[in-house]
Amino acid sequence: MTMVHEKTVLKNFIGGRWVDAEAAGTAPVYNPATGEVIAETPLSTAADVARAVEAAKAAYERWRKVPVIKRARLLYAYLERLRREREALARMITTEHGKSLADALAEVDRGIESVEHATAAPTLMMGDALAEVAEGLEQTTYRYPLGVVASITPFNFPAMIPLWVIPWAVVTGNALILKPSEQTPMTTLRLVELLHEVGLPDGVVNVVNGAKEAVDALLAHPDIVAVNFTGSQKTAAYVYETAARYGKRVQAFSGAKxxxxxxxxxxxxxxxxxxxxxxxxxxxxxxxxxxxxxxxxxxxxxxxxxxxxxxxxxxxxxxxxxxxxxxxxxxxxxxxxxxxxxxxxxxxxxxxxxxxxxxxxxxxxxxxxxxxxxxxxxxxxxxxxxxxxxxxxxxxxxxxxxxxxxxxxxxxxxxxxxxxxxxxxxxxxxxxxxxxxxxxNVNIPLPVAFFPFGGHKDSFYGVIGENGKDIVQFFTRKKTVSSRWF
The missing domain is CATH 3.40.309.10 (Aldehyde Dehydrogenase; Chain A, domain 2)
Known part of the structure; x- marks a missing residue:
């Protein structure tokens, strides 16, 4: 598979295939160290988003029935593949983002840490039960996937933040539509390509490149039930308000000072x-x-x-x-x-x-x-x-x-x-x-993967944070069953 045309126009990844976007326009991807254009990102339309949603819906009906232990085993294979590709991914990050190779390697490692934690999903998705809440009455809580979910990721961590989302959306049984930053999409596309190379079924993870039109289409589409976002404060507030107005579950990670x-x-x-x-x-x-x-x-x-x-x-x-x-x-x-x-x-x-x-x-x-x-x-x-x-x-x-x-x-x-x-x-x-x-006395108090990430006030819009137990809660819904047998 290849993600790039001869003219270096990137493709979308929908239903397990690289496909041309219907977009007429593109946005340049620069090497910030040289100012050179190294690729073009298609500015996908609502039609591109709709195509991805249809692929995700079809895949979800099959994927949600796969036992969570089997979904976790696929992540083990992904984990090993990421470790082998660690340096190549870091070099791609440095090329399209500009950060130092040392920082890029650290970023990949923090993403790998999230995949490692997601392999524990069979335990983390377990519910609760009590045999006798009343005479002859038992109650049990179960966790289920949400359905088709979306994630809109930022330019500054094109590997780490997608890897905070992809493994959790997948291992909890959802189908994901990912919209990477139009400024640094290449690393994210490679992450999705690697996941399919280790056996992820077609349509479980789809990538739609683009900017505001693609974001608006994701927020408004009735079959997308949850949205994860990381970016600027102004856009985070817009995403949170718009997605909530359409009745979606939202977590929008925002600015900082x-x-x-x-x-x-x-x-x-x-x-x-x-x-x-x-x-x-x-x-x-x-x-x-x-x-x-x-x-x-x-x-x-x-x-x-x-x-x-x-x-x-x-x-x-x-x-x-x-x-x-x-x-x-x-x-x-x-x-x-x-x-x-x-x-x-x-x-x-x-x-x-x-x-x-x-x-x-x-x-x-x-x-x-x-x-x-x-x-x-x-x-x-x-x-x-x-x-x-x-x-x-x-x-x-x-x-x-x-x-x-x-x-x-x-x-x-x-x-x-x-x-x-x-x-x-x-x-x-x-x-x-x-x-x-x-x-x-800790310079960057970024929690490790099994502790939650998130701020207060205008730094976060939502209720449930990212990583740790929080991310399992965000990507699942609970049912409590009361049972009595005569």
């Missing part, structure tokens, strides 16, 4: 290193990136000086270069958006490190160096909005009380980190901070 609070007793060397990695890794293009440092005044001057020194020393370059720490942004349009924040910010806060200086060294590609602002306040857009780029803001506070208050003012509540050696402060932070994922 993650704060890292640094107290005076923090061990600064690993703290500085951790903040720099969390702020500038992946070009700052991840929802778990540290974008705000909240520094207690007693150490703020030293902290800012050391952060600035570290930011200046970060190696900028292509993700394939050895030792590169800061890779390009995904598109020129996105770089211009990030630049607009820097231009506005330098009029309001103290610009300590100007990442625009790196652009002159890279005439090709979408590069931007690490940027650090000091004396940022919550009244500034720098603090208020998700920038999704290599821009770090420092806010100064008097103490932990003010640090918690400032952090909790954010409309976002995805992740929050505290650097301290005080167990008392850590306990208080854990209890009072409003964030779905909390780190104590």
């Amino acid at each position: 993650n704060h890292a609070v640094v107290l005076e007793d923090a061990v600064l060397a690993p703290t500085i290193d951790g903040i720099l990695r969390a702020a500038f890794g992946n070009g700052g293009q991840r929802c778990m990136a540290t974008s705000v440092v909240v520094a207690v005044e007693g150490i703020a001057d030293d902290l800012v000086e050391r952060l600035a020194d570290g930011a200046r020393k970060l190696k900028v370059g292509s993700g394939f270069e050895e030792g590169v720490e800061l890779t390009p942004l995904i598109r020129e349009e996105h770089r211009r958006r990030v630049l607009s924040y820097i231009e506005e910010g330098e009029k309001q806060a103290r610009l300590v490190v100007d990442g625009r200086e790196a652009m002159s060294r890279f005439p090709r590609g979408f590069y931007l160096g690490a940027t650090v602002f000091d004396r940022v306040t919550p009244e500034m857009r720098l603090w208020q909005e998700e920038i999704f780029g290599p821009v770090l803001s420092v806010v100064r506070v008097r103490d932990l009380d003010e640090a918690i208050a400032v952090t909790n003012r954010s409309r976002y509540a995805n992740g929050a980190i505290l650097y301290t050696q005080s167990g008392k402060a850590a306990r208080r932070f854990r209890e009072e901070i409003d964030a779905g994922m909390v780190g104590i």
Whole structure:
């Protein structure tokens, strides 16, 4: 099988076959390190979505009756195939996304971790029973698949986030329609191809490439019963509201403005290193990136000086270069958006490190160096909005009380980190901070596959999170049966 035409126009994958989209238009897929177009993504129409839904409906009727242990065995084969393809997948990620090869390998590993966990589905899908809830009356709860479900995945993790969804949708007995980001679709297409090469029945997983028209068609189609989404806050709110209006089950993972609070007793060397990695890794293009440092005044001057020194020393370059720490942004349009924040910010806060200086060294590609602002306040857009780029803001506070208050003012509540050696402060932070994922001296508090992922406030729209037991709950529905025999 091949996913690409001679003209490098990608195909959809429907009913076990690569098929041309009915779309007239395409969107370019770039190599962000060079600015070159490496493929074209078809902008599929509602007709393409309808074709995928019909294939999924037919496959679901057969797949839902396959015993869960047999579905899990297929994932074991997929797991081994992913391990063999690990480096090839990572190189594909680096090519179409731009992140470093080390980050890409870590991404593939986190996806593999999810597949490993999904092989435990026979246990995780077990229900509950009680023999005597009343005289002669027993009650039992069973889990069943939902039907045809959809997932809309983002550009920044073209392997990990699809692998957080695909194995769970499949192993719980559903049929899936996947809409990858039009900016980084190639890795996701390869993941689906590999799954079929190890024996997944045709139509159980389908891929429809595209942008807004394809998304709208997925949200409105009456035979799609649940939608999983990861992306920007504005789009997440739209997906949640629209899909819910059509009566679908929805989980929409959204934006972030993650704060890292640094107290005076923090061990600064690993703290500085951790903040720099969390702020500038992946070009700052991840929802778990540290974008705000909240520094207690007693150490703020030293902290800012050391952060600035570290930011200046970060190696900028292509993700394939050895030792590169800061890779390009995904598109020129996105770089211009990030630049607009820097231009506005330098009029309001103290610009300590100007990442625009790196652009002159890279005439090709979408590069931007690490940027650090000091004396940022919550009244500034720098603090208020998700920038999704290599821009770090420092806010100064008097103490932990003010640090918690400032952090909790954010409309976002995805992740929050505290650097301290005080167990008392850590306990208080854990209890009072409003964030779905909390780190104590942990730079990126991303849960492993068997713990749930998800934020609060405008960082998440829905009730049930992703990964862990939550994802089983999202992709199944329960029936409780009451039985009495005369």
